[in-house]
Amino acid sequence: MNTAEAKTLPDEHGHFGPYGGMFVPETLMTALQHLEHEYRSARKDPEFRKELAALLGDFCGRPTPLYFAERLTEKLGGAKIYLKREDLLHTGAHKINNAIGQILLARRMGKTRIIAETGAGQHGVATATAAARFGFDCTIYMGAVDMERQALNVARMRFLGAKVVGVTAGQATLKEAINEAMRDWVTNVRNTHYILGSALGSHPYPMIVRDFHRVIGDETRRQILQREERLPDLLVACVGGGSNAIGFFYPFLKDEGVKLTGVEAGGDGIVRGRHAARFQGGKLGVLQGTKTWLLADDDGQIELTHSVSAGLDYAAIGPEHSYYRDSGRIDYDYATDDEALSAFRALAEIEGIIPALETAHAIAHVIKVAPKMSKDAILIANLSGRGDKDVSQAAEILLSQE
Numbered sequence: 454m455n456t457a458e459a460k461t462l463p464d465e466h467g468h469f470g471p472y473g474g475m476f477v478p479e480t481l482m483t484a485l486q487h488l489e490h491e492y493r494s495a496r497k498d499p500e501f502r503k504e505l506a507a508l509l510g511d512f513c514g515r516p517t518p519l520y521f522a523e524r525l526t527e528k529l530g531g532a533k534i535y536l537k538r539e540d541l542l543h544t545g546a547h548k549i550n551n552a553i554g555q556i557l558l559a560r561r562m563g564k565t566r567i568i569a570e571t572g573a574g575q576h577g578v579a580t581a582t583a584a585a586r587f588g589f590d591c592t593i594y595m596g597a598v599d600m601e602r603q604a605l606n607v608a609r610m611r612f613l614g615a616k617v618v619g620v621t622a623g624q625a626t627l628k629e630a631i632n633e634a635m636r637d638w639v640t641n642v643r644n645t646h647y648i649l650g651s652a653l654g655s656h657p658y659p660m661i662v663r664d665f666h667r668v669i670g671d672e673t674r675r676q677i678l679q680r681e682e683r684l685p686d687l688l689v690a691c692v693g694g695g696s697n698a699i700g701f702f703y704p705f706l707k708d709e710g711v712k713l714t715g716v717e718a719g720g721d722g723i724v725r726g727r728h729a730a731r732f733q734g735g736k737l738g739v740l741q742g743t744k745t746w747l748l749a750d751d752d753g754q755i756e757l758t759h760s761v762s763a764g765l766d767y768a769a770i771g772p773e774h775s776y777y778r779d780s781g782r783i784d785y786d787y788a789t790d791d792e793a794l795s796a797f798r799a800l801a802e803i804e805g806i807i808p809a810l811e812t813a814h815a816i817a818h819v820i821k822v823a824p825k826m827s828k829d830a831i832l833i834a835n836l837s838g839r840g841d842k843d844v845s846q847a848a849e850i851l852l853s854q855e
Contacts, residue, residue, distance in 0.1 A: 462773070467656020470779065472772035475655045477635075477742050484642045489657040491562050496664070501557060508553050512586065513543045515550075515668065519676035519833070524803050525819075532686065532826035534819060535833040536806070537673050539697065546809065546838030547669060547697045548579035552648055554665035556583040559646035566590045566645040570634040572599055572627035572693070573764030573811060574606025575838055576650030581615035583648075591615040594633040596626040599763045606842050624757060627693075627767045631741050651694025652771035655742030659771055666700025673833060674704050681831055687712045687822070690835040691814040692785065693729070693764050695771035697837035706782060715774065716818045718760035719787035726757040730787040731770045732778060738769075745772040761790040761850070762810040762843075788817035796820055797840065797847055809838035810847065 467473050475485060495501040509515040518541065522534040539547040552569075559567060567589045571577030577593040584591035593610055597619045600607050610617050623629045631654075638647045652662040677685055688705060690698035692715035705711045720728035731746045738747045740755060747769035748756040760766035777783040788796070793810055796817035801807045808816055812835075819834050826832065840847070 462776070463656060463660055467660070469659075469773045469776035471737075472743070472745050472775045473656055473659060474744050475742065476739050476744065477655045478639055480639045480642060481655070484638070485655055485657065487562065488558065491558055492657060492661050495558060495561060501561070505554055505557060509550065509668065513549050513553060514541060516672045516676075517541050519673060519680065522804050525800070528803055529820065529823040531824040531828060532830035532832040533828070534823055535677065535685070535831065536836045537669060537701065537833060538836050539669060540806070540808065540812070540836045540839035544575065544579045544582050545841060546575040546579070547666060547700065548576040548650060549582065550668055550700070551650065551662050551665040551696065552576070552579035552583040555646070555648040555661070556587050556589065559589065559648070560587060562646065564644060564646040566592075566641065567648055568592045568594070568634050568637050568645055569648045569650060570594050570627065570630040571650060572596070572630065572767065573762065573809070574599065574603040574610070574842060575764065575809070577615070577617070578606050578609045578613070580648050580650070581610045581613035584615065585613045592637065593617050594620055594630040594637070596624070596630050597621045598625040599627065599630070602846050603763055603842055605845075626763065628741070628755065635741065651696040652699045652773060653694040653741070653743055653745070653769060659743065659773055662696050663699045663703060663773060666696050667703045669697065669700040669835065670702060670704035673701065677831065677833065683831070684708055684711050685831040685833045686710070686826070687714065687830070687832045688835070689714050689716065689815050689818050689832065691716050691765065691811045691837060692770065692774060693718070693767050693811065695774045697835055699771060699773055701835040702783060713783045714818060715783055715785045716814045717770075717785060717787040718762055718765035718814060719789040719792070720759040720761075722789055723787070727759045728787070729758040729760045729766045729768070731768070732785045733787060740769040743769070743772050745769050746775040746778070761793060762814065764809070764811040765814065786818055788814040792817040794847060794851060797843070798851060806836070807840035807844065808836060809840050810843045812837045
């Protein structure tokens, strides 16, 4: 991959090579073009950048620590393992970085109402939090299945003043929630801004979400250089749509000595309809505004997905991830439900940190690869969220196995 090229992507049409673009109804084209214009203007505006930095610090809790997982390192007997502690952010996950950035854009554009989709609920909570902080009316769309398994986050959103709308169509998970949010936006585009929660969807969202999350990687780079006086050998992050991963990886793309690995949801194994690992049997297609790698049948119909994690069971992956997978710059693996649950328990018992089930997929990969690495090697995993929201679900599964 031409690493200089990576810094100029997406191109002027919103493409990452063959991926990305704007596949939306005509009704939304003006809104998306306006959003791109305001974003490009905002990121050059010193006042916007100053306010964003202040909010990320004082309201959200940045910078997050880079924590040396001493006992896990000892237990696995290989690479030194560090954890980037996004779980310590306000609301409990990385999602607040993007929500705060986009709420400032919404205010800049004169919008008065916010909508969002959510799967595991963390983006919904972050959006509701940002809307409350700035006094916006807020509606969150969430699949009925996800509402049941993420009841704590539903309650949090409602306490924050958001209206949570359950979606019962299809699998009643993240894909359907996005469909409903898009329908709302088409109808109310003049006064409403849609805070999309991952690095997917139509241009300019993959670019905007990546840029608001690159603070994760920028901090990690500074912190590891201060601690170890060199860059890491491997970065690991879970990948659903791909927001935490692309933000974590982006500042390291030009560092060819740093290996980057994204971990998808393997569900019950790579069996059709029982996983969400798009790079394991997926294909090129268009879904919800973007051309990317997705799970579909031979007729182009979107396949069913499954993951123990509500935040990873989406049928498509962000277009920038597809581009870097093709170029070979980022490797992608998967962890099954069983591996993620085992990692969930292991990190809790060994390090005293309960990770989100999404994050546990990354930890499962760490547990697999760290023992094979030299003791001089450095591995950093992005701890994208904390597991409070998943404790009831994990307890029900794990305790039933005892």
